[in-house]
Amino acid sequence: MNDKKKTMLSGIQPSGHLCIGNYLGAIKNWVRLQNDYDGIFIVVDLHAITVRQKPAELRKRCLSFAAQYLACGIDPNESIIFIQSHVPAHAELAWTLNTLAHMGELSRMTQYKDKIKKHQANINVGLFAYPVLMASDILLYQSDLVPVGEDQKQHLELSRELAERFNNAYSPTFKVPEAFIMKQSAGARIRSLQDPTKKMSKSDENPNNYIALLDDPDTILKKFKRAVTDSETEIKYDENRHGVANLLTLYSSLTDSSLSDAEQHFQGIGYAQLKKQVADVTIETLVPIQKRYDELMSEKTELEKILKNGAEEARYRARKTLSKVYRKIGLVGGF
Ligand code: ATP
Ligand code: LTN
Secondary structure (H helix, E strand, O other): OOOOOEEEEEEEOOOOOOEHHHHHHHHHHHHHHOOOEEEEEEEOHHHHOOOOOOHHHHHHHHHHHHHHHHHOOOOOOOOEEEEHHHOOHHHHHHHHHHOOOOHHHHHOOHHHHHHHHHOHHHOOHHHHHHHHHHHHHHHHOOOOEEEOOHHHHHHHHHHHHHHHHHHHHOOOOOOOOEEEOOOHHHOOOOEOOOOOOOEOOOOOOOHHHOOEOOOOHHHHHHHHHOOOOOOOOOOOOOOOOHHHHHHHHHHHHHOOOOHHHHHHHOOOOOHHHHHHHHHHHHHHHHHHHHHHHHHHHHOHHHHHHHHHHHHHHHHHHHHHHHHHHHHHHOOOOOO
16 A cells, blocks of 8 residues: 555445445445545444444444445455444544534534434434544544545534644644535435435335345336336436436436436436336446355455454554544553
8 A cells, every 4th residue: 555645534334225325425436536545444333323223233234334345346455444343543532522522513413413303212422422433533544535425514524623623722633634525416415216305315214215235136127117206208407306317317427427418318218218227227337246245245254354454454543643632632641
């Protein structure tokens, strides 16, 4: 790995089923940028437990998500992949940054407001402090670039704010990270198939709302056939026609073509064909990923080795930043 490269870092919570929204909004950019950056990709299990998880499923899902990162094209010789809880410094820096974060700014976070509405029975402190843990993931590694979907923009702003607040209160310590977010029409916010006013979410209780990376071709076709569109007929990109705009965005992102080329391609064609062709290009993208995934999961030694090496390297790098932070705030070190 080349030390002169800038650092790119991102993570996904092991909840639900990784979906095409996560792929187009985040993972595809990780893969695209990994040769130019020193990449760090995390399965953020400590974030996932802010919502109640079934222990046996969570355990399996962490490995499965790591395998899906690799199957999508993350190269372990280029980038580091690890599981967040394997590096204790994340929780330690999060505690420290909690003492800098304000109650007011955290209570304004949209994701927090949405999640407490959805999980009324479990409005826990972790859910509230979640963006601070995300800031510590990013700041621990002096990250330059954070490729995420649009829904994470506000959290990224907070990470930048906390870095600056710490640097001003003590002395320059953290790099102030930049978000890397595609345009909405290029996949930053893929919409739910059944309710295209909402974003596609991998833990949606209705599986018809998302295409999972591991859905088989028949399921993919069925889900797209049922996708909600509108009562018009022309296939044109109009942000207010959410369903059709979403299908066009999916088509153009998956085929790496422009929206206007996609519109051209579908001129004079009906919605049934649009759905069928979006299903076809999705299947074409996902089948090779699923094949590689099956290989990785059938013999877990390679996967476990990658995660072990990743955690080792991450622990070393994270400890360097954390020691600096502890020293600057006046904690006694050297024992
Ligand atoms: P959950 O439903 O489990 O809360 P999620 O689907 O919102 O999860 P996250 O783990 O919160 O997924 O997000 C992982 C990454 O995928 C983030 O970078 C996020 O911005 C991106 N992402 C999530 N949903 C979409 C979407 N619909 N379109 C584009 N990017 C998305
Ligand atoms: N909060 C993010 C997941 C996440 C993340 C990160 C993304 C946790 N730590 C660090 C980028 C960098 C989400 O998508 N819900």
